[in-house]
Amino acid sequence: MSDERERSRRGVLRTAAGVTLGAGIAAGVPAGTAAAATAGKGEGEGEARKPGPVEVAVLLYEGFTALDAVGPYESLCRVPGVQVTMVAVKAGPVLTDTRDMEIVATKSLRQVPRPDVMVIPGGGGAGMYAVLENTRILDWVRRAHRHTLWTTSVCAGAAILGKAGLMRGVPATTHWALRDYLKEVGAIDTPGRFVESGKIITAAGISAGIDMGLYLASRLSDERVGRALELALEYDPEPPFGTGSPGKTDAGTRTLALKLLADAAP
Amino acid sequence: MSDERERSRRGVLRTAAGVTLGAGIAAGVPAGTAAAATAGKGEGEGEARKPGPVEVAVLLYEGFTALDAVGPYESLCRVPGVQVTMVAVKAGPVLTDTRDMEIVATKSLRQVPRPDVMVIPGGGGAGMYAVLENTRILDWVRRAHRHTLWTTSVCAGAAILGKAGLMRGVPATTHWALRDYLKEVGAIDTPGRFVESGKIITAAGISAGIDMGLYLASRLSDERVGRALELALEYDPEPPFGTGSPGKTDAGTRTLALKLLADAAP
Numbered sequence: 001m002s003d004e005r006e007r008s009r010r011g012v013l014r015t016a017a018g019v020t021l022g023a024g025i026a027a028g029v030p031a032g033t034a035a036a037a038t039a040g041k042g043e044g045e046g047e048a049r050k051p052g053p054v055e056v057a058v059l060l061y062e063g064f065t066a067l068d069a070v071g072p073y074e075s076l077c078r079v080p081g082v083q084v085t086m087v088a089v090k091a092g093p094v095l096t097d098t099r100d101m102e103i104v105a106t107k108s109l110r111q112v113p114r115p116d117v118m119v120i121p122g123g124g125g126a127g128m129y130a131v132l133e134n135t136r137i138l139d140w141v142r143r144a145h146r147h148t149l150w151t152t153s154v155c156a157g158a159a160i161l162g163k164a165g166l167m168r169g170v171p172a173t174t175h176w177a178l179r180d181y182l183k184e185v186g187a188i189d190t191p192g193r194f195v196e197s198g199k200i201i202t203a204a205g206i207s208a209g210i211d212m213g214l215y216l217a218s219r220l221s222d223e224r225v226g227r228a229l230e231l232a233l234e235y236d237p238e239p240p241f242g243t244g245s246p247g248k249t250d251a252g253t254r255t256l257a258l259k260l261l262a263d264a265a266p
Numbered sequence: 267m268s269d270e271r272e273r274s275r276r277g278v279l280r281t282a283a284g285v286t287l288g289a290g291i292a293a294g295v296p297a298g299t300a301a302a303a304t305a306g307k308g309e310g311e312g313e314a315r316k317p318g319p320v321e322v323a324v325l326l327y328e329g330f331t332a333l334d335a336v337g338p339y340e341s342l343c344r345v346p347g348v349q350v351t352m353v354a355v356k357a358g359p360v361l362t363d364t365r366d367m368e369i370v371a372t373k374s375l376r377q378v379p380r381p382d383v384m385v386i387p388g389g390g391g392a393g394m395y396a397v398l399e400n401t402r403i404l405d406w407v408r409r410a411h412r413h414t415l416w417t418t419s420v421c422a423g424a425a426i427l428g429k430a431g432l433m434r435g436v437p438a439t440t441h442w443a444l445r446d447y448l449k450e451v452g453a454i455d456t457p458g459r460f461v462e463s464g465k466i467i468t469a470a471g472i473s474a475g476i477d478m479g480l481y482l483a484s485r486l487s488d489e490r491v492g493r494a495l496e497l498a499l500e501y502d503p504e505p506p507f508g509t510g511s512p513g514k515t516d517a518g519t520r521t522l523a524l525k526l527l528a529d530a531a532p
Binding site: 065066067070071073074077078079080083084085086093096098100101102103104106155175176193204205206207208210211214215218223224225226227228229230231232233234235236237238239240241242243244245246248249252253254256257258259260261263264 | 331332333336337339340343344346349350351352359362364366367368369370372421441442459470471472473474476477480481484489490491492493494495496497498499500501502503504505506507508509510511512514515518519520522523524525526527529530
């Protein structure tokens, strides 16, 4: 089990990318923007990037899940040389899936055509289905991906990357309840808290964006910063029930989880 | 160590309240608002509450830490019979500690004088110091606490409860870097991912609000709902570095963590 957990924790070991979490961290590049560009080049699309801070764009859309966006935000916003920006089709407040919270998109997609890092959160209910048909969002994702250092998703965000045509043959993960959809868009369903494949990193459900965000923090800076940010966030979790993955629970709990997700985001 | 972790996970065992996490969950009350009221009465201030959904007010103020607020929000917003509302001195967008994200407060403090549950997030830099001198906020916290079923904090939020005079003799926790301040306001510094003492629950740093939120979800509903929400959020964490608490790291990492926190929230 501890072996299994270890392999699972380092789920990237099981991707085709051949970039392991361990190696990625060991390779740790010096902090700052140049470093991030280098790291990006190391990952693939190696074109010169504009000067200035590394711009991380977190996509918001009506129906997004708050923690999917805020987990990576909180993990990345203190990385030296990194600027995190919330973006949406139009700048302004954007409602979450449960419709009782709004996060402000400070810039429109048009204002951020070429982010260095793209973070695509998942969502729930009608909003999620609408995004999968929203050509302005899908086009932005497709075009921005050509120039990113890293393209990342949390939870159902992987479905958006898939709908944008970026997941064919890509080892990836998503929320446990959506893994069949990943196959529909041609991804290679791969277990792991997060899965790295070239410059694409997909995280599992909702809370997994924190794990991915801290790892990405180390890739945009160095391992020292990643380790320090994990401590800064006091990310030493003790889930009260130990039921955080389907394999650790029963059918009744899985059914209730799906019902609570569905009822909260009609 | 696994014993220590277990005791730590159930940090509430070490509080004066005598309500253990295990017992609290075992006691699990049926879902819904009446149940929550009952649970609240079980915890102390047992006055009849108004009919309607259980209102959870998450306090926002300029300089709050996003995940401190969003962790509990995400854990509670799908609990049957519960309504989570973001509140601030004035309704409208509120800037986080790192000043690159805004969450909208949908109601003012005056509009929510008697929330059933109060969630007080921590913050950073000047904003945090300002709150500790903000009499409108401290008065609201003090008055609302008289009627809450649960009064909770995440990270430095415990300092706000302390400044409001609610922590004298109360076993409590906070961000690892702030535990001395807790003693200054008369709290009993108590290890634990979160610490329950009567109707006051304090969580450790930033990410600990998720652990506390899921536990609180079970107390506002029942254990089945808590277990299902932990699965819904796929809260099966695998911190990439294993450096999430001071005892698991070194002085250099602690110094860098404090520097990154300070630099990001001047």
